[in-house]
Amino acid sequence: MKKHYILLSLIFLFAFSGKSFSQCGEPLLKNCHEKIENARFLRSWPIQLPKQARGETLPQVSFKMPLTSGNTYKIFACNDDQLPGKVIISIRNQNDDLVVTSFVIEQGRHISVIMFPVAMSGIYTFSFYFENGEEGCAVGVVAIAE
Amino acid sequence: MKKKTKLPLILALVAGLIISGCQQNQRQEATDLLYDSKKEGELHLHKDLVKEIISSVPNPVEMSSLLQKAGVVYSQELLNPAGNIDNYNTNFQRALNLGVYGTNLVYMNIYDRTLSTLRYLSNVRDLASDLRIEQFFDYKTLNRLSESSRNIDSVLFITNTGFDNMARYLIEQGRSNIAVLISAGTWIESLYTATHVETMPGNRDFINMRIGEQKKVLDNLLILLHPYREEPGFNWLFEDLMELKKIFEDVKISYVYAEPTMQELNGVLIVIDNSKSEVIIGDDTIERIANKIAKIRTRVIG
Numbered sequence: 001m002k003k004h005y006i007l008l009s010l011i012f013l014f015a016f017s018g019k020s021f022s023q024c025g026e027p028l029l030k031n032c033h034e035k036i037e038n039a040r041f042l043r044s045w046p047i048q049l050p051k052q053a054r055g056e057t058l059p060q061v062s063f064k065m066p067l068t069s070g071n072t073y074k075i076f077a078c079n080d081d082q083l084p085g086k087v088i089i090s091i092r093n094q095n096d097d098l099v100v101t102s103f104v105i106e107q108g109r110h111i112s113v114i115m116f117p118v119a120m121s122g123i124y125t126f127s128f129y130f131e132n133g134e135e136g137c138a139v140g141v142v143a144i145a146e
Numbered sequence: 147m148k149k150k151t152k153l154p155l156i157l158a159l160v161a162g163l164i165i166s167g168c169q170q171n172q173r174q175e176a177t178d179l180l181y182d183s184k185k186e187g188e189l190h191l192h193k194d195l196v197k198e199i200i201s202s203v204p205n206p207v208e209m210s211s212l213l214q215k216a217g218v219v220y221s222q223e224l225l226n227p228a229g230n231i232d233n234y235n236t237n238f239q240r241a242l243n244l245g246v247y248g249t250n251l252v253y254m255n256i257y258d259r260t261l262s263t264l265r266y267l268s269n270v271r272d273l274a275s276d277l278r279i280e281q282f283f284d285y286k287t288l289n290r291l292s293e294s295s296r297n298i299d300s301v302l303f304i305t306n307t308g309f310d311n312m313a314r315y316l317i318e319q320g321r322s323n324i325a326v327l328i329s330a331g332t333w334i335e336s337l338y339t340a341t342h343v344e345t346m347p348g349n350r351d352f353i354n355m356r357i358g359e360q361k362k363v364l365d366n367l368l369i370l371l372h373p374y375r376e377e378p379g380f381n382w383l384f385e386d387l388m389e390l391k392k393i394f395e396d397v398k399i400s401y402v403y404a405e406p407t408m409q410e411l412n413g414v415l416i417v418i419d420n421s422k423s424e425v426i427i428g429d430d431t432i433e434r435i436a437n438k439i440a441k442i443r444t445r446v447i448g
Contacts, residue, residue, distance in 0.1 A: 033303055040256070041303040042205050043310060066204045066363070068356060069423055070212050093421070097403055100417045111415040119419040120401055121359045123202050144211050 024048060024080045024137035032078035032139045035113075039074045039143035045128070047087060047140060052133025060129035065142065067124045072117040075126075076141040077102050077110070085136020086110050088129055094122040103131065115145065173276055178378075179237040179323055191373065196322050199366050200313050203329045206249040207302060209336040210256040212356055216349040220257040224339050225250045226447045228265040233448045237277060238379040241324045242446050244273040245331025248309060253339060255302060258295040267292060277324060279316065282308040323380075326370045330383065331446060333360075333367060338443040341436035357435060358397040358427035364390060386442045393434045398426040 023031065029044055042065075049059040067073055077087050088110070090101040102111045110131075130136035191199075226246050234240045247269045254263045267288055274280040288304055291297035309328075316325035340357050368387055374380040404420035 036299065038299070040207050040211060041299060041306055042207055043201075043306065064198055064202055066202055066208070068204060068208050068212065068359070070215065070352065070356065071208060093403070095401070095403060097405075099406055099419070100408065100415065102415070111410070111413070113414045114417065115414050116417045117419060120403070120421040120423040121356075122362075122401070122423070144207060146211075 023082065028078060028080055028137065028139045029141075032076055032141050035076055035078065036074065036141060036143045039145045042073075042142045042144060044139055044141045045126070047128045047136070047138045049085070049128075049130055049136055051085075051135040058129055058133050060127055062125050062127040064123050064125050067116070067118045067121065069118050069121040072115060072145040074143045074145050075102075075114040075116060076139075076143070077112050078139045078141070080137035083134075083136045085130030085134035085138070087136060087138035087140070088131055089114070089140055090127045091116070092125045092127070093120065094124065096125075099124070173272060174235050176235060176237045176240065176276065179241070179321075179327075191322075191369070193317050193322070196317050196325070196370065197314060199370055200317070200325060200329050201310075202366050203333050203363055204336065205306060206252040206332055206336050207256065207306065209340055209356070210253045213340065213343055213345075213353070214256055216345055216352050218343040218345045218349070218353070220253075220259065221343065222259075222262070224342055225253070225266075226335070228269055230447055231269045231272060234273070236379070237324065238327065239446075239448065240273045240276050241327035242331035242334075242383075244270060244277065245328040245333075246335040246443075246447060247273065248305070248328075249332050249335035249339070251305060252302065255298050255305075258298070260292050260295045260298065260301070263292050263301075264289065274312070279312050279324075282312040282315070284308075322370075323374055326374070330367055330371065330387075333363060334439065334443055334446055337435075337439050341432070341439055354427055354432050355425040357432060358394075358399065358425040359423075361394040361397045361399065364394055382445065383442075386438075386445070390435065390438045390442065393431060393438055396428065396431045400424045 025046060029046065032044070033041065045061075045063050047061060049061065052058055075089060075091070077089050079085070079087055088101060088103040091099045093099055100114055100116065102114060103109070104111065126140060126142075128138065128140055226243065231243070234243050247266050251263055251266045251270060254260070254266065267285065271280060271283060271285050274283060284304055288301060291301050291304070313325045313328065316322065337357065337360055340353060343353070345353060364387065368384070368391060371380060371384045371387065375384040400423070402422045402424075404422070406420055407418040409416045409418060
């Protein structure tokens, strides 16, 4: 009987705890890396953000990296599906002009791959946040398309 | 009886020879730069800022990919000879040349010279081990992957992730000086390669513009090196790069921003970048940059 309780508790734990199957971290990075196919891996960022608290600003993280004119970059957004948040990437140039975002506002749709043939070399800022401020885990990968 | 008394002596001699042979194969331990000489406050740079500036130094994959795109032919002669590793006895030299050999490794991989990479891979491992940061590279996997040119992307994935994690770790551990030197070595080798490759005259302008754009990167590197500028080794490196900066002052860069347009194809969002950057750099300036970086690089690789 005691064994049954333990078994039931384990089933309950695995069934209702999304985090138990969470890919967040290294496994998610590996999965995302497989998507880049023939592109040349440059950099990745693991993103893990809490749910936006009431009255607080939207949690987000930003990273800077140089992009060079003449290269075409592929930017990948990979989500951990066990968490509600869907990642949105926005890229700004060194003058802080918005270049692109991975969320199509008019259609409420997410894009998981962005191709960016750069015409202006400089330091670009990659910002990551989750739609509606949900808790989420994701990986952003930047590669050079051949 | 005499034979019996000589035996321990012979055994001791043989053992001595074996031990001395083993010691010759071991790499010398260096004691410089084991810790950052500057406390975070003295650096006038917050750790996060150091990380940010280091990550603004272009990855060697960038320059190698551009060179390949510009039709540049691979040249083994441009690499730092693998045997030079025996000359690097200080951590200052080892950190700089870890960046140099790492850049060479990327260059070889981009040009599918995977089999030749093994010696360079071993150099990266040895230098990282000397600097006590070998844990960031999975050498067994890298060695296996290097046997085939089909694995280039995985090699770049492990190498780039390794170098990124290594820099973050060094900064967190209060060893920013080593992280800065690795970055400087990477950048010096990339610029040396770009200024010394041979290509068709039609592609030369494209490469020269990419060289001119390094002006901003050099400014950032100098910000990182500035706090250490009076320390042995760092002093000549800083002074030499300052002289290079003076040459780069003749490079004029202008940006014209235009709003990008988007196009979606098979689920991929394609950005049409309508902005333009103009880089004005004369042949004379290119030549002076090439000569200066060659001199700096000669001091770096020894």
